[in-house]
Amino acid sequence: MLLLNKTLLKMMKGLKRWILCIVVFRLVVLLGTVSFAQSVSTFLADLFSPSLSDAALYGAIADAAVAALVMLIGHILIGEAEYMCTAKARTLLREKILDKILLLDVANIEKIGAANAVNMAASGVENMQMYYSSYLPSLVYCFIAPVYMFFKIYKLSMPIAVLLLVITMSILPANNVFRQITERLKSEYWESLRDMTSYFLEGLRGMTTLKLFNRDADRTKVLEGKAYNFYNRIMSVMKLNFKSFLLTYAMMYFAIFLSVTIACVKLASGEIDISSAMLILMLSFSFFSSVRELTNATHSALTGVAAAQNVSDLFDIETDRKFTHNSPVSDSTPGIRLEDVKFGYKGRDPILKGINMSFEEGKVTAIVGPSGCGKSTIAAMLLRFLDPESGRLTFDGRPYTDLTLEELRKKVIMVPQRVSLFSGTVRDNLLIANPNADDKTLWKALEDVDLAPWLKNFANGLDTDVGDSGGKLSGGQRQKIGIARALLSSAPYIIFDEATSSVDLESEEDIWNCIDRLSYTHTLIIISHRLSTIRRADKIYVIQKGAIAGAGKHDELIETCPLYANMVEEQNILEAMGKEAVGYESK
Amino acid sequence: MKANKKTSLMAFSVRLFRLASAVKKQIIGSTFASIIGNVAQLTLMGCGAAFILSVAGFITGSPVLYGALTFLSAVLIVVGRYVEGYVSHVGAYRLLADLRVGMFRDIRRLAPACLVDRNSGDLLSIAIADIETLEFFFGHTIGPLFTVILLPVCTLILAWTCDSKYVLVLLPVYIIISVVLPVLALKLGRKIGQRYRKEVAEYQTLVLESVYGLRDIQIFGHGARRKALLDSKNSQINKTFHLRTLHKQLVTSAPTFFIYLARILIIGVATTLALKGNYNPAGVVILSFVVSASFSSTQSLTAVISNLIETYAAAERLFAIQDTQPEVIEKPDSIKMPSVEDIEFKDLCFSYGEDLPELLKDVNLHISRGEKIGIMGESGIGKSTIIRLLLRFWEPTSGKILINGTPLTDFTLSSLHENVALLEQDTFLFNCTIAENIALGRPGATRDEIINAAKMASIHDFIETLPDGYDTQMGEMGDRLSGGERQRIGIARTLLMDPDVLVLDEPTSSLDILNEKSFLKTLDDTCRDKTIIVVSHRMSTLSSCSRIFTLKDGHLVEK
The missing domain is CATH 1.20.1560.10 (ABC transporter type 1, transmembrane domain)
Structure with missing residues (x-):
């Protein structure tokens, strides 16, 4: 009543x-x-x-x-x-x-x-x-x-x-x-x-x-x-x-x-x-x-x-985020920095135990480490899906909290492990990143990620339907759309969070070629468990159990970081396996 | 999934009644209570009026008796209504529980063949929201349906005893209110009901997609535009709801108008009779009160109708699923499949529909125990279809599959699944612990057995790094693990099942090269003694197969 x-x-x-x-x-x-x-x-x-x-x-x-x-x-x-x-x-x-x-x-x-x-x-x-x-x-x-x-x-x-x-x-x-x-x-x-x-x-x-x-x-x-x-x-x-x-x-x-x-x-x-x-x-x-x-x-x-x-x-559910205004700029070198960042969930071992990192503008920085070391937590913080428990992140010297989420995400964009697509056309899915893009721009982005030849097979072109939640597309095509989106958003920083861990071999090659090309025009932050792909990065951070176990270029790390050297060795053996038996041949 | 769209309302009602017969007792009980309550409504008004008239001396009879009858009527109304409401809801909600479980069974029966093109948001919307709507039919429709016949009949009999002229004016009104208007309302409203249910389901699908794609929406600041899309769907719902409200108001207020008309007509007849001098004023008074009460049930019928249009639309969506025929039917005398010694595909032909191209043309293949078979070919050419036929997702158009010389169709599906395991492109993880996910195929497995399987699938070390180890919850959205990690859980799952035959459908399509290599190594190490059939468009995946076939233009050719 x-x-x-x-x-x-x-x-x-x-x-x-x-x-x-x-x-x-x-x-x-x-x-x-x-x-x-x-x-x-x-x-x-x-x-x-x-x-x-x-x-x-x-x-x-x-x-x-x-x-x-x-x-x-x-x-x-x-x-x-x-x-x-x-x-x-x-x-x-x-x-x-x-x-x-x-x-x-x-x-x-x-x-x-x-x-x-x-x-x-x-x-x-x-x-x-x-x-x-x-x-x-x-x-x-x-x-x-x-x-x-x-x-x-x-x-x-x-x-x-x-x-x-x-x-x-x-x-x-x-x-x-x-x-x-x-x-x-x-x-x-x-x-x-x-x-x-x-x-x-x-x-x-x-x-x-x-x-x-x-x-x-x-x-x-x-x-x-x-x-x-x-x-x-x-x-x-x-x-x-x-x-x-x-x-x-x-x-x-x-x-x-x-x-x-x-x-x-x-x-x-x-x-x-x-x-x-x-x-x-x-x-x-x-x-x-x-x-x-x-x-x-x-x-x-x-x-x-x-x-x-x-x-x-x-x-x-608490969704209030802390924001600050006009905090003093400490170090205005362009780039993103993590300063003594700690993070953890109650009652669990801390995930990040005071991390210092810097991602310089125009450079390619990679983060590697065994599963569960805290790589993805760092990625989530870079986009402010999470805030550190203590310590802070800065963008060009400005604390992250000084930027609105909108501002931040115009500068930093991510290609996640599994890109989500929405029912609708390829065009709809691309326009998510930039609603004002014209067809020419869209095709250009598709060219850049090697999807254009595939899409041209369809009479409807950009209006091709992707199916329920993108069900008609393969894992590789899905990720490529994700990268095309990142390109269309024209954010200068792109984070790749294990972006190729769920795609087939051919797409993987395409995507890494594309990432290579992007490294000339964008600041890239690459999280990957496959070390051969990040060998040429300007800087590699090796993370273990929430702390930095080594940082530097590939050649330096092979010398100075036993963990990294071991991982490289193991992967080399795996990658060589079966190569003699069957040559790489697709289709 | 096709269903006859033009099913008549009558057929629908019959079918709903048949469903309701599962809770016969409750339905009969509540209908009975509803009749008592409604008849008591008539007697309350009739006896109340008689009470007053007897006190005033216009009719003979003891006022105490009429007073007592009035009191009794009041008691019966209260008890009748209570019992009706309670009992009908017991029946209705039990039926809903049964319908939900029944729908899940239907989906089980139809899966996986008939569900490939169904959207899970839409199905969920049928299971929860649409079935909930049916409560209205079982809980609020059947009772009024009976009283709507009974009460006018009682009233007409009373009217007849007063003067047949009253019957002449009342009968058309009853027919209009109880028959013409309800039928008209149902006919007019059916489309609106269908549209409304459909749009709510579409909205639900859109939200589901938004929730699962939330991260991407946030990354690109796409929220506002996504909201605009949802908003336009919401406006559509609003427009349809406007029609529905208009319909409801017309359906409920038109009868009210006729009810008042009927009461005016009685006055009119009474007037003419009075002017002629031959009339029975006490009878008119009682009749007038009874008529007003008799409409209480007819009025509730019209309210029922306005909701019923939605119920029918919801039922239509549910029935469409119930009516779908499964692709594969297990024979009643199926036998248990023994250990698989050999598999033979004999002149196998298949197409997904009569007017669709034939994917497989006379495929012949013999596989002996322990062989490692690779099937390659371009994507979409029908490679996966071969193994789906082996797992009986579909039946071949012609030709057959023999296990140890016996047709596949002779075996029970469950023993087929025990002997032949499939590892799909992507492993589905349930929202339970990682240990339970691995033990999916053998719920009784001990922790040691689970750990052993995980070790063989090289996922043990990874699991140990998780916060709760083997007891880590996988979460509803299952995105805590990468494709490679999920595939390994899949392998651990199948290893624990210990099947004779392992079928792998593009097992590496969501693995990068590093994961692929280590996956193949695991497979090599753990499945030496098993018959393996691998389907892939990648030569590298098939590197360890003993025989490799290529599928081209529907024919299978050995390399």
């Missing part, structure tokens, strides 16, 4: 007007209902009176017709106001949710669940808008309508009017017994829905694997458990909701019965006439229409309120 959700209430700015409109139009309909009841009851009473005249009857019919028309118009107006309210709520909620999601990093999304985030923004919002267009107006109406009805009945019988008003007004407080509904919605209903949804999505995505390993039946069984758990949770909420419903209806109908009885007593004693008695019967029923509407609205708002709990979890 009383579903007050802070998250939803906080977001109702701009919706109040429409909620008010809905209430007002509902009151118009109420006026119609009451005046109709008056006409009908007067008429019915007149049937018993000898003074029945044609004119009075036709008058009653005319009055009733006007009232019916008013109600029809009122209903249509309510619909329009409801639509305006839902449309606005939908846009508003989605905007806020998306704004927040766009600020999150992958680890954060996993915290709330990707499937969950998606459900929240799509069907969750469809449910939440019911709160604004249906629940809140009903709640407000529930306080106003009875007062109006009170004054209508007051004229007929004061005690009945008082009785009805008191009971209506105590229905809400009485339902306070069931306030755990909101609690359970959050802790039980939503959690179990979230659990089931994620499990379902993962099952869908991994179905082929599950079948191949004969685990699909087990998976179904677990899913069944989760679906039934969700059913139990939802029923525990419903049980409470229907108990509240039972209490409400019991109070309501008892009040109606009492009113009629009192009316009869008064009729017998002659205090009121039969027309008034009949009007009381009709109005006492209408008296509670606002409460009935509220119970219905509560029922349909439940899922929305549950979804809102999820939204509040989302909003609670």
Whole structure:
């Protein structure tokens, strides 16, 4: 009954007007209902009176017709106001949710669940808008309508009017017994829905694997458990909701019965006439229409309120970044520097233990090291996906925190391990990096990454569809699009974070050739586990367990850094393997 | 996935009813309660009016009796409504749980062949949101459907006892409200409902893609434009919702208008009768109250209709999946596959559809135990198709595959999977620990066995560097590992299964040269005694194969 959700209430700015409109139009309909009841009851009473005249009857019919028309118009107006309210709520909620999601990093999304985030923004919002267009107006109406009805009945019988008003007004407080509904919605209903949804999505995505390993039946069984758990949770909420419903209806109908009885007593004693008695019967029923509407609205708002709990979890995720202004420039040599950077997660070994590094403008700098040494954490910091725990990063001597994220990402761009593509055309996917690029520029970028010859095979050229999430493209083509994007963004610094670790051999060659060419025009930061590819870098940092184990050119490191020398040796052996047996031949 | 788009509303309703029969008890119970509640609504008004009239002395009968009946009606309404609501929801939500599991089973049945071109966001939207919409049918439609017939009939009988003229004016109104308007509303609203469900699903797909591609969006500051795209989809939803609201208001307010019309008509008839002098005022009064109550259920039916259009659209999406025929059906008398001694492809032909080119033409190949077979050819030429036929993703158009001389179709699918393992281009990791991911094929494996498999796949050392070692959670988005690391988990997985035959589909397509080499070395070291079939467009991947074939123009030629 009383579903007050802070998250939803906080977001109702701009919706109040429409909620008010809905209430007002509902009151118009109420006026119609009451005046109709008056006409009908007067008429019915007149049937018993000898003074029945044609004119009075036709008058009653005319009055009733006007009232019916008013109600029809009122209903249509309510619909329009409801639509305006839902449309606005939908846009508003989605905007806020998306704004927040766009600020999150992958680890954060996993915290709330990707499937969950998606459900929240799509069907969750469809449910939440019911709160604004249906629940809140009903709640407000529930306080106003009875007062109006009170004054209508007051004229007929004061005690009945008082009785009805008191009971209506105590229905809400009485339902306070069931306030755990909101609690359970959050802790039980939503959690179990979230659990089931994620499990379902993962099952869908991994179905082929599950079948191949004969685990699909087990998976179904677990899913069944989760679906039934969700059913139990939802029923525990419903049980409470229907108990509240039972209490409400019991109070309501008892009040109606009492009113009629009192009316009869008064009729017998002659205090009121039969027309008034009949009007009381009709109005006492209408008296509670606002409460009935509220119970219905509560029922349909439940899922929305549950979804809102999820939204509040989302909003609670800390995404505020520290920013500074006009800090003194320490060393204005162009380039990016890391100064005593430390980073770690609570309760775990530190990932970076005070790292100093510099990436000079125009140079190629490589970061190498065994898996888990902290290379990718450094890459994430260079783009400010992460901030160091202590120490700082500077760009041309300015602290990173002095730059807005937008400024920074105009200067530093990354080609990640796995480039994400979006459904749409090749053009759409390239324009992400630079929405104003013309076709000539796009083709030029494609030439640069050796994709142009492939794309020319398609009649549609740039308008070739890449499939669902780029599904029609191979890993190599995907990465090449990623590099083309980096080129189009015209950022002077490009980070390659294991950009070729998931591509086939031919694309790998193409991509490294392309990186070579880029080294003349851009500042490159290359993270790669394949050492032969970074042999010619101007500077190589060797990282081990969060600390720098060596820095310098390839030849120097072979001499000075045993770790590096070992890694090179091992890889040389591997790369030589099988070369005698089969010559490199593709296709 | 094709489904008959023009399924009639009748057929839909029948099918939904058939689904509902799984929770027959609850449905019957709640319908019964709904009838009691609604009839009590009539008697409350009727007895209430009689109560007043008897007190006023216009009718005979004890006021106490009418008063008691009024009270009884009130009690029955409250109890009836409560039981109806509760019981119908027990049934409805249980049904939803069953439908969700059922849908997962359908996908299991159809996978992988029929799902290659389905979008997982869309499927998820059916499983969660669309199925949730069906709650409306099971929880809120069936009860009103019965009372909508019953209440007008009761009322008409009462009207008949007053004067047949009342029946004449009431009947058309009931027909309009209970039959004409609902049918019209469903017909008019169906397209709107379909469009709305479709657009919400499309929106969901867009968000899913945005979430999975979040990092790239952030890198290029593409957020604002992505939002604009989502926003335009949202505006589309809003436009459709506007139609839906208009529809809802018309559907709910038109009957209200007719209800008032009916009550006016009664007054009209009463007037003419009164002027003629032969009428029964007490009867008119009671009738008038009963009529007003009788509409409570018909009114709820129209509310039902406005939601039903969405329900039908959602059901249509679900049924489309249920109706899809799987490509491969397991014979009921399938036997368990024994240890694989030899595999024979005999005159194998295949195309993905009647009007699509034939990918394989009379492919013949005999493989004995322990052989290492390489199949090469350009991408898209049908190499992977050969092994997918071996794993029965699809059935060959003609020709057959024999295992130890017995047709492949004679064996159970599960024993096929036990004996023939496939390592795909990319290994899918589940959001559980790395140990559980490795033990996917053998859930009972001990930690030692898992570690052993990981060691053989040369992934053990890497796992040891992870914060929680073998208990590290892989995360929902599975992007913590590189392609090479994922492939090794895949190998460890298959090694733990210990199949006779290992089929590798472009196993190195997402590996760089360094990873490829070490991957091949691992394979060499660990699978000496296994039959191996490798499909690749790269000669280097096939370097250790004993026989190498080339697939060209649908024919398989030995090198």
